[in-house]
Amino acid sequence: MTPQTHMANDKTLLRMEDVSIVFSSPDEADIEAVRQVDFTLTRGKTLALVGESGCGKSVTARTILRLLDKNARIPSGRILFSPGDGETTDIATLKPDSTAMRSIRGNKISMIFQEPMSSLSPVHTIGAQIDEMILLHENLDKKGARARTIELLEQVGVPGARQRADAYPFQLSGGLRQRAMIAMALACKPDLLIADEPTTALDVTTQAQILDLLRSLRDEFGMAMLFITHDLGVVAEIADEVAVMYLGDVVEQGDVFEVFKSPQHPYTRALMSSIPRMTRHADRQRLNPIQGSVPSPKNRPSGCAFTTRCPHAFEPCASVRPGPTGTSENHWARCHLLTDPEAPRVDGLIQPQVEGTPNAYQGDRT
Numbered sequence: 270m271t272p273q274t275h276m277a278n279d280k281t282l283l284r285m286e287d288v289s290i291v292f293s294s295p296d297e298a299d300i301e302a303v304r305q306v307d308f309t310l311t312r313g314k315t316l317a318l319v320g321e322s323g324c325g326k327s328v329t330a331r332t333i334l335r336l337l338d339k340n341a342r343i344p345s346g347r348i349l350f351s352p353g354d355g356e357t358t359d360i361a362t363l364k365p366d367s368t369a370m371r372s373i374r375g376n377k378i379s380m381i382f383q384e385p386m387s388s389l390s391p392v393h394t395i396g397a398q399i400d401e402m403i404l405l406h407e408n409l410d411k412k413g414a415r416a417r418t419i420e421l422l423e424q425v426g427v428p429g430a431r432q433r434a435d436a437y438p439f440q441l442s443g444g445l446r447q448r449a450m451i452a453m454a455l456a457c458k459p460d461l462l463i464a465d466e467p468t469t470a471l472d473v474t475t476q477a478q479i480l481d482l483l484r485s486l487r488d489e490f491g492m493a494m495l496f497i498t499h500d501l502g503v504v505a506e507i508a509d510e511v512a513v514m515y516l517g518d519v520v521e522q523g524d525v526f527e528v529f530k531s532p533q534h535p536y537t538r539a540l541m542s543s544i545p546r547m548t549r550h551a552d553r554q555r556l557n558p559i560q561g562s563v564p565s566p567k568n569r570p571s572g573c574a575f576t577t578r579c580p581h582a583f584e585p586c587a588s589v590r591p592g593p594t595g596t597s598e599n600h601w602a603r604c605h606l607l608t609d610p611e612a613p614r615v616d617g618l619i620q621p622q623v624e625g626t627p628n629a630y631q632g633d634r635t
């Protein structure tokens with residue numbers, strides 16, 4: 270699989286095709302925060318965007334809702350949204366405050382955040398807020414809307430939903446507030462739920478419960494889900510597919526089992542070796558944090574974005590941007606190690622054939 274081989278099928282809900290996002294500023298050069306991102310969101314499936322802070326995950330997600338700051342533009346690419354009414358809309362061409370975009374936002378696509386108070390009003394009860402959302406989207410009277418609100422609160426696991434509907438957000442625990450926000454996001458029966466680090470601020474038990482809940486709601490509602498996280502453990506829990514982002518580039522993407530079993534990009538491998546494992550022997554517990562920090566997009570190397578921190582960087586890496594290379598049907602990465610016969614040999618990578626090493630996957634090579 271490479272970005273170019275994504276095929277639309279009847280379960281395809283949204284296709285990001287080569288989308289770049291640029292921020293301008295009056296006294297500095299433009300910043301290309303996201304470069305040629307390309308992925309497909311499928312009904313009933315979850316794609317996780319993972320990477321360190323500042324790599325472009327939130328900007329990518331907010332672009333889908335056209336919720337970017339005013340100095341942002343999309344100089345290239347298409348965001349093709351096919352909600353099943355026979356129409357496909359290129360969201361990249363819509364004005365952020367147009368009627369068409371407003372009818373997609375909060376209607377066909379909902380978003381939940383790390384901090385529920387960014388969606389919930391502190392001065393209204395959660396029931397009143399969910400009622401209002403339902404009244405906007407369904408042909409119900411106030412009594413019918415309240416019945417539906419209670420049903421939704423029950424569905425997201427709020428105990429004593431009838432009484433809790435009359436609570437203000439500050440009267441609920443962090444986990445319950447998160448559930449109330451999820452209920453509100455689901456009130457419009459969205460085709461796509463975008464979740465931006467929704468469990469980061471929660472304790473591990475509540476985090477596990479919310480991940481479980483999101484997974485079962487996705488199945489029940491048949492939604493597609495785009496899940497943003499910096500935590501590979503969460504990716505393993507929730508995602509079917511993962512896209513690893515570094516400095517605005519997707520550097521590796523594929524089926525979550527394949528990427529975890531056989532990561533091919535040095536950045537993905539570095540991320541994986543920097544997470545703690547229960548099985549690590551006590552005296553070998555040392556983790557391997559990634560050296561250095563993510564450079565600013567203003568100082569992005571002209572070649573591979575990861576060059577400055579890559580332990581295997583060689584001659585073309587600083588100057589030539591690697592193309593996507595398929596390493597199996599459902600997995601690709603952007604790395605010269607996978608295509609250059611002169612590249613240093615690295616254990617576990619699917620590199621071009623030299624004597625005694627496996628060949629790179631030939632199906633899709635670009």
Ligand SMILES: Nc1ncnc2c1ncn2[C@@H]1O[C@H](COP(=O)(O)OP(=O)(O)OP(=O)(O)O)[C@@H](O)[C@H]1O
Binds near residue numbers: 292300321323328338
């Ligand atoms: N309005 C803006 N003007 C200029 N640059 C911006 C603007 N908004 C975002 N950026 C830049 O875009 C890049 C990507 O930011 P983004 O918030 O998407 O990162 P992220 O991966 O979601 O990080 P985090 O996990 O911290 O939220 C960053 O370098 C950020 O500084």
